[in-house]
Amino acid sequence: MMTPRNRRALVRPHVVTGGRARPSRNIFDLVTLVTAAGDLPLTGLSPEKRRIVTLCRGGALSVAEVAGHLQLPVSVTKVLLSDLVDSGHITTRAAGPESRPEELELLQEVLDGLRALL
Amino acid sequence: MEQPLLVAALAGAAIVIVVLAVVHMRQRHITERYRGQVEALLDDLRRRDEELRHLVGTRLPELRDQLDGRPVTVSKPLHEQWLTGTPFGQDVQAVLDLFTESVERARVRADRSAKVTLRSMMRTVQSLANEQQLALSDMQERHDDPEVLADLLRLDHMNAQLGRRAQATAVLCGSWPGQQRQASALSDVVRGAISRIRDYLRVQISSEVNVAVVSRAVEPVVLVLAELLDNATRHSQPNTKVDVNFQMAHNGVAIMIDDAGVAMNGEEIQRATRLLNGRESVDINRIGDPPQVGFAVAGVLSARYGFTVSVDTRSPYGGVRAVVFLPNALLTAVPTNEQEGPAVSPEPDASSAPGAAAPDPSAGQQEPAAVGATTAGGLPKRRRVSAAAPGQGPREPAAGSGAAPEARVGAEPPSRRSAAGLGAWQRGTRSGRAASVSGGAEGPSAQHEADSEGNSRS
Numbered sequence: 001m002m003t004p005r006n007r008r009a010l011v012r013p014h015v016v017t018g019g020r021a022r023p024s025r026n027i028f029d030l031v032t033l034v035t036a037a038g039d040l041p042l043t044g045l046s047p048e049k050r051r052i053v054t055l056c057r058g059g060a061l062s063v064a065e066v067a068g069h070l071q072l073p074v075s076v077t078k079v080l081l082s083d084l085v086d087s088g089h090i091t092t093r094a095a096g097p098e099s100r101p102e103e104l105e106l107l108q109e110v111l112d113g114l115r116a117l118l
Numbered sequence: 119m120e121q122p123l124l125v126a127a128l129a130g131a132a133i134v135i136v137v138l139a140v141v142h143m144r145q146r147h148i149t150e151r152y153r154g155q156v157e158a159l160l161d162d163l164r165r166r167d168e169e170l171r172h173l174v175g176t177r178l179p180e181l182r183d184q185l186d187g188r189p190v191t192v193s194k195p196l197h198e199q200w201l202t203g204t205p206f207g208q209d210v211q212a213v214l215d216l217f218t219e220s221v222e223r224a225r226v227r228a229d230r231s232a233k234v235t236l237r238s239m240m241r242t243v244q245s246l247a248n249e250q251q252l253a254l255s256d257m258q259e260r261h262d263d264p265e266v267l268a269d270l271l272r273l274d275h276m277n278a279q280l281g282r283r284a285q286a287t288a289v290l291c292g293s294w295p296g297q298q299r300q301a302s303a304l305s306d307v308v309r310g311a312i313s314r315i316r317d318y319l320r321v322q323i324s325s326e327v328n329v330a331v332v333s334r335a336v337e338p339v340v341l342v343l344a345e346l347l348d349n350a351t352r353h354s355q356p357n358t359k360v361d362v363n364f365q366m367a368h369n370g371v372a373i374m375i376d377d378a379g380v381a382m383n384g385e386e387i388q389r390a391t392r393l394l395n396g397r398e399s400v401d402i403n404r405i406g407d408p409p410q411v412g413f414a415v416a417g418v419l420s421a422r423y424g425f426t427v428s429v430d431t432r433s434p435y436g437g438v439r440a441v442v443f444l445p446n447a448l449l450t451a452v453p454t455n456e457q458e459g460p461a462v463s464p465e466p467d468a469s470s471a472p473g474a475a476a477p478d479p480s481a482g483q484q485e486p487a488a489v490g491a492t493t494a495g496g497l498p499k500r501r502r503v504s505a506a507a508p509g510q511g512p513r514e515p516a517a518g519s520g521a522a523p524e525a526r527v528g529a530e531p532p533s534r535r536s537a538a539g540l541g542a543w544q545r546g547t548r549s550g551r552a553a554s555v556s557g558g559a560e561g562p563s564a565q566h567e568a569d570s571e572g573n574s575r576s
Contacts, residue, residue, distance in 0.1 A: 008251060010302055010310035010340065012278055013258060014271040015318055021268035047305060073258040075267045118259045 013076045016048050021075070023082035027092060030074065030114070031107060033060040034081060037091045045089070048072070049080055053089050060093070064114050073118075165197050166206060172196050173210055178217060185221045187404060225401075232402050237291035240284045244296065247281035275318070282314040282344050286415045289341065290400050295419065299336040303452050304444075307331050308362055308373065311343035317351040320360055327364035328452055329371055335448040338419040342427060345412035346375050346440040354379030354437055361433075370445040376433035389413075390429050396421030424448065 036056040045053070048070055055061060055069055067077040084090045176193060183190040192214075201207035254274045261267060289295055302310070304327050312318045331339055350360045358378040365372040382390065392398070396417035405411055416427045426443045433439040 008248070008255070008297070010299060010306050010313070010336070012274050012310075012313035014275045015309050015313045017271070019271065019275075019319055021271050022264040047303075047309075073255075073267075075258065075262050075264070 009071065013073065016046070016072065017076055017079045020079055023078045024086055025082045027085075028063050028078045028081060030064040030111060031062050032092050033062055034066065034084075034090045034092050035060045037088060040087070040089050042089075045087075046080075049084055049089070052077075052080060052084060056090055064110070068114070068117070165200060168196055169201065169206075169210065173213065177214065181214060181217060182221070185218065185225075225403075229401055229403060233291040236402065237288055237293050240288040240291065240293070243284040244281060244288060247277055247284060248297075250277050251281065275313075278314040279316060282341065285341060286345060286411050289415050289418055290402060290405070290411060295337040295341055297337045299333055301330050301333045301450050301453055302336050303328075303330045304364065304371065304373070304449075307336055307340055308343060310336075310340045311347055314340070314344040315348045315351060317356070317360075320351055320356070320358070321347055321362060322359050323362045325363045327366060327371060329366070330450050330452045331444065332448055332450050335423050335425070335444070338423045339425070339442070339444065339448075342416045342419050342425075342442060343373065343375070345415050346427070346429075346442070349412045350375050350377035350379070350438065350440065353377065358435070361435075367443075370443055371449060373442040373444070375440040375442075376435060377437035378433070378435035379437040381432055381436060382429070382438055387430050393417045394420065394427050394429065 034052075034056050036053050040053075042050045042053060051070060052066055055066060061069075063074060063077060063081065066081065067074045070077060072080075081090065081092075085092060172195065177195075180190050180192045184192060195201050195207070195210065201210065251274070254270055254277060258267065258270050258274070261270065285295060305323060308323060312321045315321070347360060347362075354360065354377040360378075361374075361376040363374045363376070365374065390413045393400075393413040394417045396419075400414045400418065405414065413429070420427045420442075425445060425448060427440065428443075429438055429440045431439045431441065
């Protein structure tokens with residue numbers, strides 16, 4: 001579904017993450033929700049990080065959604081997100097614990113859908 | 119009787135003597151003249167021999183070396199004054215001209231065939247690099263393990279450099295840069311160039327600019343910037359930074375690349391300026407070893423696409439400042455799909471602590487949410503319109519249909535909204551799939567329509 005142009009992105013992931021592949025914290029899965037925290041200035045952030053913070057200003061977004069908006073691999077998005085958590089620009093929360101068992105099927109379907117899309 | 123006879127005999131003898139004397143005198147005169155002529159001819163012959171030997175032994179070898187690109191001047195004829203204007207002199211000149219011409223022809227022929235061969239080889243390498251990039255992108259999507267990702271990023275980086283090398287060589291061989299791209303923000307163009315060089319971590323972009331490069335110029339500009347950045351990082355200490363700055367002007371934008379390396383001397387600047395002019399064709403057999411292709415590539419591409427590159431100023435750090443000037447004709451507004459804005463409208467209590475409200479068990483219940491735009495990849499985007507950000511969605515109809523549910527959604531607790539968001543996500547996925555199955559052949563715009571329609575209805 002993803003067009004070749006997206007996979008042939010101009011800015012390669014190693015530049016997006018500054019060559020890092022390991023998130024500074026291991027707290028993210030596909031449905032972890034992230035929200036912008038406060039109004040920290042965006043100066044000094046890379047365009048992708050700035051975009052994430054702006055996206056998350058409106059409310060909680062899942063990691064998968066952020067990755068979809070940025071057209072970046074989820075693993076790369078996690079590196080950026082954990083940087084932003086470190087710098088205090090965003091906060092995270094796990095998807096609601098009660099909804100998890102019931103929604104397992106839904107989440108699986110979201111995951112499948114994502115895989116089909118990406 | 120004897121007396122007159124004697125007189126007559128004497129007179130006769132005298133006459134004979136006089137005649138003989140005259141004849142002898144004339145003879146001597148003639149001989150003298152002929153001797154002079156013979157000497158002149160012998161002198162001519164000697165000069166010709168000398169001139170010919172000089173031509174074969176000295177002048178032609180010198181001409182050969184000169185045509186080979188060595189700093190040699192062809193010496194003058196030995197007897198220049200004697201030679202000028204004579205048929206022999208003209209013939210000597212004709213030999214030199216013919217020699218020059220045949221060498222030049224052979225060189226052009228060799229250059230052309232080398233370029234053709236190299237171009238087709240590079241095309242293969244380029245397409246392999248492209249294929250590999252696609253494969254790597256796929257793997258990056260698939261693998262979540264940081265160890266694997268680290269390896270994939272390294273491979274991606276190396277592949278980007280490989281592709282750049284092949285592309286630059288192909289350009290020198292008269293090929294086009296290939297790869298159609300969308301119009302892209304200038305900062306992304308620069309970062310695209312940074313992606314393709316070895317020391318990418320040493321480059322920093324120090325200023326911002328809100329302008330994009332038109333689609334046809336993206337790839338050439340990326341390639342030129344990559345070559346200049348590569349030069350800058352290669353010719354400066356590994357512990358120094360390479361600085362990229364933008365300067366808007368009334369007729370375009372200048373991109374300045376400053377390194378803290380060694381400045382170029384006058385001769386190097388002259389060579390660079392000559393190559394950057396892009397007027398003379400590049401001799402593929404003379405790019406040196408290691409190949410110095412950067413300026414040549416920049417010259418060819420800037421001449422072809424109508425921008426300018428110069429390297430004749432010093433950077434503030436004592437190194438070289440390379441300036442790429444893009445005229446307004448190659449610039450455009452930043453594409454709307456890159457405009458920043460929140461994915462969802464701000465909550466009334468956006469600053470409240472996350473997780474304050476317990477998740478609602480009925481979260482899965484379908485909530486009318488305006489899902490309007492899709493990403494370029496076909497992913498549905500939730501983009502609700504609020505008073506704070508009116509008309510930020512790229513599509514007006516979607517914004518309109520989103521206005522009504524917005525009031526209700528905004529009043530709900532955050533957890534419920536996020537759950538509704540997940541529901542919307544799932545619906546988007548379903549309709550996206552359905553659209554891709556039913557309208558696979560319709561092209562992206564038709565699919566886009568189908569997506570947004572399906573979403574706003576549910």
